[in-house]
Amino acid sequence: MQDKITDGRSVRRWRRRLADEREEARVYRSLAARRTGEEREILLGLAEAEERHARYWEDLLGDEIGPHRRGQFRMRILVALARRFGSVFVLALAQRAESRSPYRYDQDVPASMAADERIHEEVVRALAARGRARVSGSFRAAVFGANDGLVSNLALVLGVIGGNLPADVVLLTGLAGLLAGALSMGAGEYISVRSQRELLAAATPDPQARAVVPYLDVDANELALVYRARGMDEDEAQRRADALLREFQLKLPAEAEPQEGSAEAPAESADGHDVVGTAMKAAVSSFVFFASGALVPVLPFAVGFTGLMAVVLAVVLVGLALMLTGATVGVLSGASPLPRALRQLAIGLGAAAVTYLLGVLFGATVG
Template sequence: MSRRSAPESGPRAVRRWRRRLADEREEAAVYRELAARRTGEEREILLGLAEAEERHAAHWEELLGDEAGPQRRGQFRMRLLVFLARRFGSVFVLALAQRAESRSPYRSDRDASAAMAADERIHEEVVRALAARGRARVSGTFRAAVFGANDGLVSNLALVLGVIGGNVPPQTVLLTGLAGLLAGALSMGAGEYISVRSQRELLAAASPNPEARAVVPYLDVDANELALVYRARGMSEEEAHRRADALLRDPRPPVPPAESPADDHEVVGTGIKAAVSSFVFFASGALVPVLPFLVGMSGWPAVLVAVVLVGLALMLTGATVGVLSGAAPLPRALRQLGIGAGASAVTYALGLAFGATVS
């Protein structure tokens, strides 16, 4: 494996090489742990990534020679990834691994070969594709959970602040918050169920009818109307005729081929799961701004605690979305916080205005 230039030497370089070696070993362990929880193609891909990281580790071992010393532990984030991969093996770990691959230092490390730097860039794309598969499997339920929690946090905090701005008693604030929690959770759950069911029904209406295959042997070969099916599916006229002719010669494959509506259904999710997820997470989020009033607090201390709790929860949901999307979590967390704060401030101002008008 060729290097870009002659390697550095000295204690400082040795420390860096040891750190690179430890990180590569940890990264290989992440992929092997993930592979242990997968089967089929995904398992083979993850094992291939692990072997590539072990080749990179061998590069640093070769540079270190007798100075490799005892096996060291990698950076904390890499050890955390190994722990999570061993316990969970979820899309969350793949998203974190994607972030780790994107931060590879090899592009600026003179002791890493150009091939190693290229490997890491390709590894990022491989992990991105694997993470995309996992995101597709959980996207329906996850979307409902995130939207439910976020809506519960923002809408009920805004509702509570609005009635506080109207100068109502603490008991009224608590009752309003609980009513908002129940009404919002039921509305979110019902709306999510209808939305997902409607999407699945639309997908089912657009899916090919498997019974159409039975009539293929009876089609007029000269007219070849089967080509119209493929053209309606977006193929060029030439490609449509080629595929139709092949199917007429051997009518065993389904009509039309190479399209899996089940994949789309999997992305959308199921109505019951989405509804339950939306209901539970909306209720959980909506409960947060009500907690201080439930434990007997009132006035500005209760408001301050509610705002802080909701702010932390909003940042957590934003950071989670950031990590799962392969992006930096902090900007997403601050975005969620800013949106929630803006909505709550507007509602509180309206409560003040209407409260002053009523009084």
């Protein structure tokens, strides 16, 4: 491969590729160190693949490999985060990094290696999806609570300011809005999630129904109707029912009870409870994050600022917090954070501006 080295520019690019592959391998090994079971094995498999890619660049460089160098700054940050946290947030960042792979445009990269990188992105996407499913209930409540706290309390504070009320009234109004909103959000999330889990539980098949399958009359039973009620067409439902009955008729009754998780058991169903989350976690997340968000527009008034300076500080702080919330959602969804941050900022400040104008209007009318 040594004859491929044509100029210093190629050598520098290949060295960057080598350094980045080594950093990616460190990311996956660091994540694997914080996990067990299948996820650990998958992450170690990804690390080995990145190390295989690193060996390709080592062979290509040969004597021109040069001193050991670090990868891009964002990859080094990702390694540090993986070592300390290992959370779904880091997996989402790794997914984003895989999606930006330059290999599909690099003529020095074999097609097989470029294809590997595309597959790596899908593997990381699937691992991140597992993590998102585990935290989705509480995360949804947290994001919604923080955003609602920021927007609603800024709108409330600006509306009162638009009505030309004194600073102490603005502060009291903001604190009252914080407490009322946080309690309302927490209670609402608890009822919402609890109700959704109860609906899911009502729709979940009764596991005790499995026990009667071996005793059904082979010639006259409604087992096929169970499968049809779950969305199968008539022929497929009958085929599944007949196959299940034949399997159990070959066993003694005491041995015939379907095993938990059996692929053919009629009571099998994914209930989605993990995606919904628990009512208490959702309520606490919503309460805490709403209160945290609602505190931001009140802070300037709480520390003694008044007038235009307090308003400007409140708007700036809320704007930064809205962008942070939007960017976080963007990262966790595997997308670019900037568009989500700007969208969150535009919606939040737009709602607050409307309330301020209403405050000015009604304040002028009352005056």
